[in-house]
Amino acid sequence: MLDHPKDFSFETFSGNRGLDQEEPPIFEIGRTDTSGVDIEEPAHLEPRLGALERKGPIGLPGLSEPEAMRHYVRLSRKNYSIDAGLYPLGSCTMKHNPRLNEKIARLAGFADLHPLQPQSTAQGALALMEELSRWLLTLTGMSAIALSPKAGAHGELCGLMAIESALAARGEAQTRKVVLIPQSAHGTNPASAALLGFQPRVIEAGADGVVSEEAVAKALGPDVAAIMLTNPNTCGLFERNIVAIARRVHEAGGYFYCDGANFNAIAGVARPGDMGVDAMHLNLHKTFSTPHGGGGPGSGPVVFSERLAPFAPVPFLLREGETLRLVEHGDGAQSFGRLTAFHGQFGTFVRALAYILSHGADGLAQASRDAVLSANYLRVALRDVMTQPFGDRLCMHEVLFDDSFLEGTGVSTLDFAKAMIDEGYHPMTIYFPLVVHGAMLIEPTESESKRSLDLFVATMRDLIASAKRGETRRFTEAPRHAPRRRLDETAAARKPVLRWSAS
């Protein structure tokens, strides 16, 4: 075992450890009279502010440019990133972020464009939105698209709003208030449904990890507005009964919302439109690699079936000969209205289209196949030492293990994850989906070389052997080699300190 870093031989005067440097908050290094931006003071100014001018101090610290560079560079080095290593966070799709996409998004013709400038002066931007729409509609086999949703969860709202509008047009909005949601769904699904006044009704998956036609049929009734199904699902499995489920839902008068978070497994390989889907969001930051940025911004365009297309939100694009027009007001039509100011996450549209054009239809399909291939490669390489909740079977782009293999070792899923940090890996998604005990959801994506996958397997096997040998402290005391050791989350929640204060 390694010595505990508290051991005095590891202590340094500064608190730094070589390249791992401590960095206090800006409030302890900046000064309110310092600035890293030179702005000329207006020569003479007679304010037109009425009586609303600020009098008191704000307290905001300033940093000179060198200080700011050092502060943020030091902070950056306390983060794990895809660029630095395998980031197998299941359901999050941490794939490579091409820098070409960043370069294109920064062209003045895109980045320095105002959403409300005359549309005649932004036809190139509208053309980009049209081209992205064409790709997304063709890839999904759907009829209409709303580009404006800001993230996946916002897309869920968008889809459910279109569904409720369609029900209202049929006079059934008041009677159909139930949304069927499998237990394994992302938490956003029930939260989105509840926000709009729907009651989530949980449906159980079978022993094989997927939802059966019978389970859905049993839950259906005249009170059901829709089903929300993630496909491939959060257990990394394709919902193989999807066509029959969609048929049942439609026969019962409901709509089919598909959570498209995992579209990256099937892009270019199969189309949700062929599966009976009525609405689905696409996470551009996942499947189409607009970067995750530490947790956002996301981007969640929604594609619609013909049945829901008329209810899509504003704005939407219309082509009038050579001219593109962005329709920004409903004008009394069936559109359910506006979801956000302006037109959506345009900067991510640029990045997504650059990603899509780079891959082409062939490259997108290959990326999907490589993602599935890599996940299955990890599955077979680990199946003899880890345990799979639904038996040893093919998975899609991510492979799910439970914690049975750790039974009796004194090592929990959390401990195991923390030991992976010491080995230089970001842990997989843990304790999600909730249907599996001590879940570990591994998504390698298509961005890993075989060498990288093999190293990961070797490391995982070594960790597992170590846990089984009873080297518990390697896990329970991990991480040791991270900028911080385990943090006290209970204390943080008990007495929340959400802002810096001088004390």
Added chain:
Amino acid sequence: MRYLPLTDVDRTQMREAIGVADFAALYADVPSELLLEAPLDLPRAKSEIEVERLLSAMAKRNLSAASAPFFIGAGAYRHHIPASVDHLIQRSEFLTSYTPYQPEISQGTLQYLFEFQTQVAMLTGMEIANASMYDGSTACAEAALMAHRITKRRKAILSGGLHPHYADVLRTISHFAGDEIVALAPDVRAREDIASAIDDSVSCVILQTPDVFGNLRDLAPIAEACHRHGALLVAVFTEAVSLGLLKSPGEMGADITVGEGQSLGNPLSFGGPYLGLFATRQSHLRQTPGRLIGETVDADGRRGYVVTLSAREQHIRRDKATSNICTNSNLCALAFSIHLSLLGEAGLRRLARANHASAVDLVDRLASVAGVETLNESFFNEFTLRVPGDAARLVEAMAEQGVLAGVPVSRLLPDAGLDDLLIVASTEVDTVEDREAFVAAMRGAL
């Protein structure tokens, strides 16, 4: 394909290891009738040069703010972004990391969000702030929902100075959530009587300052009226730089303050991604939506940060969550925070004064244009003009002369009969020559 590391030899070896003969066998769980037989009718892969050529051509078809005297605002503003901001946010560790699920290796993100929360709280004069939301308009809708939860009432009054897109977003959410909206008529001169619309059934008043027409609003009397009736005041701003010069919403009694943070650190980018700022009182903490970062210590007693109070959030509470929001607008929040750290209080105040001075100068120049009237008694860096005839046509005509003149009110409110109104913004990036060009182009077009 340059982004895919696996070679065909790798793929064959991996398929053999798995025991599948081909890719179809790998997708055995997908019913065969769903698998595409032929590639979709879409173009093939392109080299970096080809993609750059294609998309640059699209970019060139747009008239960018950099290439014309530029005076458009109405919820998104053009400001100078220091070069170091864009450099720093492209650090791999910021750009290509995700939600800080593992705090031990996410301290960079967690610390800058903690700093961001503090900066937002200071700037707005509020006690706490969250780690950002999608944008100003959705933050505003979340504020209304939060007010409903706190007051257990379901009626929001919208000021007629609220950005029409924000009002539309509120209408959409309220319609589906079954809440009530009372939207006051568009209020170009800030003369509406909000106080008399408030009674004991009202959950919140949503009031923007500077309002969409550029008027500065005193929130204090409305806050007082709200509190008399057990209602909350939701203060809204779309121009964060204004807070460098104006009384903060907290100072004037706001209970929740929401705003658009794009002005600091983030390019216009045709409308997004931006970031929503969300701040409130400590006492409303448990009803606050979105991600919150808190300070704590690690096993060695060293200061560190974690995502906290997650029990409010959808991944734990599911249908009982305070919001369905999952992401924040993290990278945009970082850009905001870096820009504000670079400015500091002194820099922010200077920046705000430079903006105000620019707008004052333009208003003064416009006084000499016959038939054009500035409607504002007070303003920050944006104001509304009454022009002879149709403002939208005027804007098109000025665009043909290479000046991006502003937002015709009819673009935001097509049915309000306000077709002769033009919202004009002037920021620190405008030069005297730009403002001269504006006045000349307007004279020429009228």
